[in-house]
Amino acid sequence: MTVSCRILAGMLVLPFMLANAQADGNSIETEIGPCLACHSLDANKTGLPGPNLADLKGRRLGGDLDFGYSPVLKEAFEGGDVWTEDLLDRFLADPEGMFPGMWMSYPGIEEPETREALVEFILRGETIR
Amino acid sequence: MNRREFMLSAAAVATIAGTMSLGGRSSSARAESTAQLSPKAAEYDVTYFDAVPGSRSRDIAFNTDVSVWYCGQRDGTLTRLDPESGGLDPVPLGEGSAPHGVVLGPDNAFWITDGGQNAIVRLDPADKSISRLPLPGEFARANLNTGVFDRNGIYWFTGQNGVLGRVDPKTEKLDAWAAPGGRGPYGITVTPDNNVWYVSLAGNHLGVIDRETFEVTRFDPPTANAGPRRVWSDSNGILWISEWNSGDVSRFNPATAEWKNWKLPGEAPRCYSVYVDERNKVWTTDFGANAIVMFDPESEQFTSFPSTMPNANVRQMAGRPGEAWGGESGTDRLVRIRFPVIT
Numbered sequence: 001m002t003v004s005c006r007i008l009a010g011m012l013v014l015p016f017m018l019a020n021a022q023a024d025g026n027s028i029e030t031e032i033g034p035c036l037a038c039h040s041l042d043a044n045k046t047g048l049p050g051p052n053l054a055d056l057k058g059r060r061l062g063g064d065l066d067f068g069y070s071p072v073l074k075e076a077f078e079g080g081d082v083w084t085e086d087l088l089d090r091f092l093a094d095p096e097g098m099f100p101g102m103w104m105s106y107p108g109i110e111e112p113e114t115r116e117a118l119v120e121f122i123l124r125g126e127t128i129r
Numbered sequence: 130m131n132r133r134e135f136m137l138s139a140a141a142v143a144t145i146a147g148t149m150s151l152g153g154r155s156s157s158a159r160a161e162s163t164a165q166l167s168p169k170a171a172e173y174d175v176t177y178f179d180a181v182p183g184s185r186s187r188d189i190a191f192n193t194d195v196s197v198w199y200c201g202q203r204d205g206t207l208t209r210l211d212p213e214s215g216g217l218d219p220v221p222l223g224e225g226s227a228p229h230g231v232v233l234g235p236d237n238a239f240w241i242t243d244g245g246q247n248a249i250v251r252l253d254p255a256d257k258s259i260s261r262l263p264l265p266g267e268f269a270r271a272n273l274n275t276g277v278f279d280r281n282g283i284y285w286f287t288g289q290n291g292v293l294g295r296v297d298p299k300t301e302k303l304d305a306w307a308a309p310g311g312r313g314p315y316g317i318t319v320t321p322d323n324n325v326w327y328v329s330l331a332g333n334h335l336g337v338i339d340r341e342t343f344e345v346t347r348f349d350p351p352t353a354n355a356g357p358r359r360v361w362s363d364s365n366g367i368l369w370i371s372e373w374n375s376g377d378v379s380r381f382n383p384a385t386a387e388w389k390n391w392k393l394p395g396e397a398p399r400c401y402s403v404y405v406d407e408r409n410k411v412w413t414t415d416f417g418a419n420a421i422v423m424f425d426p427e428s429e430q431f432t433s434f435p436s437t438m439p440n441a442n443v444r445q446m447a448g449r450p451g452e453a454w455g456g457e458s459g460t461d462r463l464v465r466i467r468f469p470v471i472t
Contacts, residue, residue, distance in 0.1 A: 048331070
């Protein structure tokens with residue numbers, strides 16, 4: 001954890017993120033840990049179990065062109081919608097509720113504060129390795 | 130009546146042919162499938178059972194009676210299915226529960242990796258009593274994944290956020306430690322000679338855990354970014370591994386450190402799970418083909434069982450004599466495939 005903490009310490013957004021972090025007191029790097037088991041915010045990471053999340057803001061749903069998506073996300077891509085703060089927040093609350101049948105299996109995050117911090121962090125495109 | 134039965138007439142066989150190449154620390158071989166399909170369904174009987182709507186029925190385990198219990202990852206339950214009546218009996222596991230994996234322990238209780246509660250949960254099916262063993266604070270959001278009992282009755286588990294651990298049920302002492310290579314530990318299995326093996330999806334390795342020191346010896350698959358997701362031992366201690374990124378099913382022989390890989394049939398296979406039955410036939414699930422795919426190591430042929438509904442997403446399989454089972458997490462169903470029992 002110390003490496004990631006040093007990375008975070010260099011970010012101007014650190015006070016905001018930690019102040020808002022999470023209802024149960026976990027750091028942002030702890031909260032995003034489950035996401036990073038399959039995804040990355042580092043644009044150079046390829047061959048992941050899930051799509052890369054770098055530069056996600058404004059990107060079309062199902063829009064990592066190097067990743068082979070599930071049929072339900074391929075259909076979402078055709079719809080043309082893009083990732084926004086509001087959409088990502090609703091997605092994190094109940095991923096499979098938004099996209100039934102998607103390949104990712106994650107039950108969602110109930111705490112609004114946690115989702116807010118994650119949305120802020122992911123859409124800023126910051127990197128935790 | 131929740132039970133719906135379908136006799137599949139569209140199961141198919143894909144034959145494979147390949148070449149071998151050796152090299153590196155461990156030898157490996159790859160066989161490319163040619164996906165020549167032909168009907169072969171007569172000896173299999175496929176039955177679907179409804180789960181609780183919205184539950185996202187996934188990993189399953191068997192009680193000592195006829196019942197099958199599944200993790201409702203989205204409704205926070207372990208739910209009993211009576212395959213004879215189709216009846217369902219959900220048992221809520223606690224606030225925030227999101228069960229992922231389940232096994233029946235030697236104490237005849239279910240042991241559950243509950244990512245939502247970040248705890249190992251024990252459910253006694255006899256009286257439905259529940260107890261929890263939370264992970265230590267330094268392993269918050271461990272993303273608990275799967276567990277297995279070794280032959281001494283010790284429970285071993287993985288957390289996808291880079292955690293390995295174990296519980297001694299007699300003392301309820303839980304040990305957890307950081308996995309080598311960080312995030313990724315997913316499937317776990319025990320071989321007949323009582324070695325505990327796991328695979329790391331993001332860490333792209335197979336590892337064996339020293340049961341005394343907890344140290345791990347790694348074996349990397351020959352394929353870069355293979356994405357090994359689950360692992361199962363056959364009756365001879367040969368390990369079978371489902372590779373999510375490569376779409377291969379691979380075999381690893383611990384005695385020789387030899388690997389061999391087979392690409393699943395189809396355009397873009399995504400090999401999610403693996404289970405080996407008592408005949409040493411290898412059952413995989415392929416999200417790309419929306420199918421359960423059985424591999425016969427002797428003939429090197431695949432038999433495919435496409436789901437009757439889209440987006441089935443079978444994330445784990447297990448079985449008992451004459452039956453292979455999986456949870457269709459995308460359709461809120463369970464599927465049973467029956468085959469002749471060895472006598």
